[in-house]
Amino acid sequence: MLNFKFIIRILGFLLVVEGLAMLIASLVATIYGGPDMGGLFLSTLITSATGLLILAITRKARKEIGKREGFVIVTLVWVLFSFFGSLPFILSNTIPNLTNAFFETMSGFTTTGASILTDIESMPHGILFWRSMTQWLGGMGIIVLSLAILPIFGIGGMQLFAAEVPGPVADKLSPRINSTAKSLWAIYLFFTLLETVLLWIGGMTFFDAINHSFTTMATGGYSTKQASVAYWTSPFIQYVITFFMILAGTNFTISYLLFTGRFRKAIENEELRYYLFFIAGFTIIITAGLLVSTQFGVEQAFRDSIFQVASIITTTGYATVDYLHWTPFLTMVLFAGFFFGGSAGSTGGGLKIMRIVLLLKNSYYELRRIIHPNAIIPVRFNDKPVTEQIINNVLAFFMFYFVIFFVSTILLMLVVPDLPSAMGAVATSLGNIGPGLGIFGPAENFSALHPAGKWFLSFLMLIGRLELFTVLVLFSPAFWKK
Amino acid sequence: MKIVIVGAGEVGTHLARMLSKVNHDIVLIDEDPEKLQRISSQVDLMPLTGFANSFRDLQDAGVSKADLFIAVTPFEDRNFFACIIAKDLGAKRTVARVNNGEFLSEKNRERILRFGIDEVIYPENLAAKEIVNSIKQVGTREMIEFSGGKLILMGIKIRKNAPIVNKSLEDISHINKDILAVAINRGPNVIIPHGKDIIQSEDIVFFITTKTNQNLILEISGKEIFEVKNIMIIGGSRIAQKAAEKLGDQYNIKIIEADRERCIKVAGKLGNALIINGDGRNLELLKEESLEKMDAFVAVTGNSETNILSCHLAKSYGVRRTVAEIENTDFLTMAEGMGIGSIINKKLLAASYIYKYTVGTSVSHVKCLTASDAEVFEFKIKTESKITQKPISEIDFPEDIIIGGIVRGNTGFVANGDTQIKVGDLVIVLTKTSSINKLEKFFK
Numbered sequence: 001m002l003n004f005k006f007i008i009r010i011l012g013f014l015l016v017v018e019g020l021a022m023l024i025a026s027l028v029a030t031i032y033g034g035p036d037m038g039g040l041f042l043s044t045l046i047t048s049a050t051g052l053l054i055l056a057i058t059r060k061a062r063k064e065i066g067k068r069e070g071f072v073i074v075t076l077v078w079v080l081f082s083f084f085g086s087l088p089f090i091l092s093n094t095i096p097n098l099t100n101a102f103f104e105t106m107s108g109f110t111t112t113g114a115s116i117l118t119d120i121e122s123m124p125h126g127i128l129f130w131r132s133m134t135q136w137l138g139g140m141g142i143i144v145l146s147l148a149i150l151p152i153f154g155i156g157g158m159q160l161f162a163a164e165v166p167g168p169v170a171d172k173l174s175p176r177i178n179s180t181a182k183s184l185w186a187i188y189l190f191f192t193l194l195e196t197v198l199l200w201i202g203g204m205t206f207f208d209a210i211n212h213s214f215t216t217m218a219t220g221g222y223s224t225k226q227a228s229v230a231y232w233t234s235p236f237i238q239y240v241i242t243f244f245m246i247l248a249g250t251n252f253t254i255s256y257l258l259f260t261g262r263f264r265k266a267i268e269n270e271e272l273r274y275y276l277f278f279i280a281g282f283t284i285i286i287t288a289g290l291l292v293s294t295q296f297g298v299e300q301a302f303r304d305s306i307f308q309v310a311s312i313i314t315t316t317g318y319a320t321v322d323y324l325h326w327t328p329f330l331t332m333v334l335f336a337g338f339f340f341g342g343s344a345g346s347t348g349g350g351l352k353i354m355r356i357v358l359l360l361k362n363s364y365y366e367l368r369r370i371i372h373p374n375a376i377i378p379v380r381f382n383d384k385p386v387t388e389q390i391i392n393n394v395l396a397f398f399m400f401y402f403v404i405f406f407v408s409t410i411l412l413m414l415v416v417p418d419l420p421s422a423m424g425a426v427a428t429s430l431g432n433i434g435p436g437l438g439i440f441g442p443a444e445n446f447s448a449l450h451p452a453g454k455w456f457l458s459f460l461m462l463i464g465r466l467e468l469f470t471v472l473v474l475f476s477p478a479f480w481k482k
Numbered sequence: 483m484k485i486v487i488v489g490a491g492e493v494g495t496h497l498a499r500m501l502s503k504v505n506h507d508i509v510l511i512d513e514d515p516e517k518l519q520r521i522s523s524q525v526d527l528m529p530l531t532g533f534a535n536s537f538r539d540l541q542d543a544g545v546s547k548a549d550l551f552i553a554v555t556p557f558e559d560r561n562f563f564a565c566i567i568a569k570d571l572g573a574k575r576t577v578a579r580v581n582n583g584e585f586l587s588e589k590n591r592e593r594i595l596r597f598g599i600d601e602v603i604y605p606e607n608l609a610a611k612e613i614v615n616s617i618k619q620v621g622t623r624e625m626i627e628f629s630g631g632k633l634i635l636m637g638i639k640i641r642k643n644a645p646i647v648n649k650s651l652e653d654i655s656h657i658n659k660d661i662l663a664v665a666i667n668r669g670p671n672v673i674i675p676h677g678k679d680i681i682q683s684e685d686i687v688f689f690i691t692t693k694t695n696q697n698l699i700l701e702i703s704g705k706e707i708f709e710v711k712n713i714m715i716i717g718g719s720r721i722a723q724k725a726a727e728k729l730g731d732q733y734n735i736k737i738i739e740a741d742r743e744r745c746i747k748v749a750g751k752l753g754n755a756l757i758i759n760g761d762g763r764n765l766e767l768l769k770e771e772s773l774e775k776m777d778a779f780v781a782v783t784g785n786s787e788t789n790i791l792s793c794h795l796a797k798s799y800g801v802r803r804t805v806a807e808i809e810n811t812d813f814l815t816m817a818e819g820m821g822i823g824s825i826i827n828k829k830l831l832a833a834s835y836i837y838k839y840t841v842g843t844s845v846s847h848v849k850c851l852t853a854s855d856a857e858v859f860e861f862k863i864k865t866e867s868k869i870t871q872k873p874i875s876e877i878d879f880p881e882d883i884i885i886g887g888i889v890r891g892n893t894g895f896v897a898n899g900d901t902q903i904k905v906g907d908l909v910i911v912l913t914k915t916s917s918i919n920k921l922e923k924f925f926k
Binding site: 162177 | 484505507508509515516523526527528531
């Protein structure tokens with residue numbers, strides 16, 4: 001039997017944390033004196049009070065959690081955070097409709113960045129800040145955040161951590177889970193501040209700079225402008241954002257190694273090399289394509305392509321140009337990037353570079369295995385053999401990913417008129433990217449989508465962010481058997 | 483404290499589990515990633531797949547900054563070499579597990595100290611000591627002496643016929659003020675009892691007392707005192723040999739071992755024991771060797787199941803004192819409830835022995851009670867601290883910690899609420915494993 005009492009108690013704790021985050025947004029609203037102040041403070045009050053109430057009732061819960069509780073907690077936290085997180089939008093009357101508000105919040109926490117807003121500039125500052133903050137909190141992960149600041153999980157912490165951190169294996173930076181979480185957040189915070197300063201120097205207002213840093217480091221993609229990053233034509237700003245997008249899509253373990261002076265080990269990381277290789281490859285193809293098909297200069301073509309490539313591969317979802325206006329070939333090349341995703345242990349979504357590399361290697365070795373049936377040919381990664389268990393896990397992940405992708409595309413066709421739009425919307429939600437294809441391209445938004453479609457995509461974002469298994473396992477009969 | 487453990491066998495994992503509960507930074511190294519995966523999903527530590535004798539792997543584990551390096555693979559040469567490397571890389575203190583009693587002698591200790599091995603542990607020796615203790619002290623499950631016997635901790639199984647069943651601790655303190663129950667094993671749980679708690683039958687109660695009251699405790703627990711003369715040991719393992727060696731000539735010892743070669747070897751080594759070649763599970767053989775006339779029966783074959791079953795058998799033939807070695811930790815709680823007398827687990831013994839190196843200099847003795855989540859500490863009070871300021875009853879102790887007794891100068895006495903601890907005292911404290919970290923602040 002699941003220890004529901006303790007599950008609820010942890011959720012209560014986390015709601016208080018969310019309440020505190022809302023309080024920060026409320027203070028921002030107060031500074032700007034916007035009309036959203038009341039709504040934000042009210043949401044803060046409701047969220048924290050609910051959390052505290054839960055804490056008060058569940059004081060006597062047994063402090064034991066196993067694997068199962070871990071999956072339930074992580075999944076529920078994200079759903080709950082999205083429900084309470086949509087309160088500011090609803091109560092401040094900026095997104096009065098629950099479906100829209102939930103979609104926007106889920107899209108925020110899962111760092112998807114697909115929006116239903118049609119006029120972002122008209123939003124008050126507090127709400128915009130909260131919107132970016134949902135991505136920032138969701139980027140490094142709600143559980144990881146709470147592990148860093150609350151000593152509540154004890155032994156079960158590793159299970160929760162593994163259930164939330166992207167990638168086939170969850171790396172620890174230091175022996176203790178709390179200090180691992182602390183280091184991760186410290187690096188995250190440092191990069192965010194660094195980017196804020198750089199963007200500010202580059203000509204953004206401080207408010208825009210911090211919002212964009214939040215959503216870049218989270219590989220989220222919410223912008224404070226309807227035109228997204230295209231609003232700023234400064235190459236400096238675009239390059240800074242490109243750099244930080246790529247940084248946010250690398251494994252934070254590598255950043256940690258850099259900070260602790262272990263450069264060699266960081267550079268030798270195989271996933272990092274493939275990740276940079278893929279970005280470079282896509283950029284070269286698209287730059288060449290743009291030079292052939294348009295009148296752009298080399299710098300412009302390079303900047304446009306590396307920005308879009310980084311934005312899509314890291315699953316951020318910013319846009320400086322509408323890639324739907326490129327030749328169909330280039331659009332399709334970029335669409336292939338929808339399935340790559342960032343590195344394991346980064347804030348990016350998608351399949352993750354590590355999984356793709358493992359799959360490709362395994363498939364390639366399979367050819368050799370056919371020729372040498374008796375040979376033992378293990379898949380090696382970072383110079384270490386990868387266990388068959390991990391390969392199986394990755395294969396299952398890949399299979400699930402594409403089954404979900406195709407089935408969801410078919411289902412979404414019920415409410416979406418054309419195939420590219422449906423495919424794009426599903427791929428972008430499952431990979432936590434943001435913009436899609438067709439009527440959901442980078443210049444468009446999701447406001448016109450049927451409500452059923454919005455709930456469905458919200459669900460896809462959730463399972464995409466938690467890497468399928470954490471959520472899917474809850475739907476397996478084996479999970480509920482005694 | 484940063485601790486690196488090499489070897490994720492039972493000693494290593496048990497240590498890691500104990501130490502992570504008290505917030506140490508632990509890196510556990512083993513060659514087998516599967517072993518590591520199992521433990522790292524349960525315990526908060528950093529697993530590292532690598533070799534004990536690899537410079538690179540040890541460096542990766544951060545040995546150079548480690549306060550304590552523990553090598554507990556099954557191979558003593560490997561452990562030695564790992565310690566030598568670790569010391570060279572900068573580990574502050576190294577502990578190696580050995581399989582040979584030679585290293586325990588003072589002279590040889592000095593020699594290996596020069597290589598950079600600070601401490602050695604020999605689990606078989608610890609187990610043998612434990613066996614001898616439990617044979618000498620009939621009626622108790624576990625017995626620990628403090629300061630050469632000035633205070634004694636005794637763990638006793640309470641049967642239905644014991645006079646103290648259904649009595650509260652307060653009642654017991656009326657019988658004699660120098661008897662204090664400090665922990666109770668009840669089923670799978672351990673309780674740190676307080677005045678109003680009642681002792682039930684089938685409990686294993688741990689008492690603190692002075693030497694003079696030892697027999698009184700056995701009496702109130704309904705235990706008969708008898709003298710052990712005839713001992714049968716099943717299995718000619720190193721533990722058996724060590725135990726027979728320590729027991730000496732005043733007992734009649736029979737050792738039953740299935741392997742003929744080994745029998746010959748053991749017989750050559752031990753002059754004080756009769757070595758019999760045969761299977762310890764063969765009832766006919768045991769009867770032939772007059773099992774029912776034995777006062778004590780010790781089962782130390784390499785197989786835990788055999789040990790449990792043969793002790794059970796011996797009990798049913800009326801052997802009053804049985805000791806079983808159980809290496810499979812999953813069986814411990816179950817075996818505890820089976821009524822087969824004392825249980826020895828050399829890995830737990832080794833783990834608690836190493837454990838004391840992690841708890842500061844004021845601790846002179848630590849022991850984990852078998853099959854329970856409780857620990858006994860012996861603190862030397864060196865300076866004024868929170869604990870010396872007020873009588874015990876006025877100090878706000880957590881529920882899971884209890885002060886058992888105090889040795890002051892040459893006398894030991896059992897603590898009560900009015901006791902005031904002074905500098906220079908030796909204090910015996912019992913705590914649940916989960917509360918160890920709360921302990922420290924009272925003694926600092």
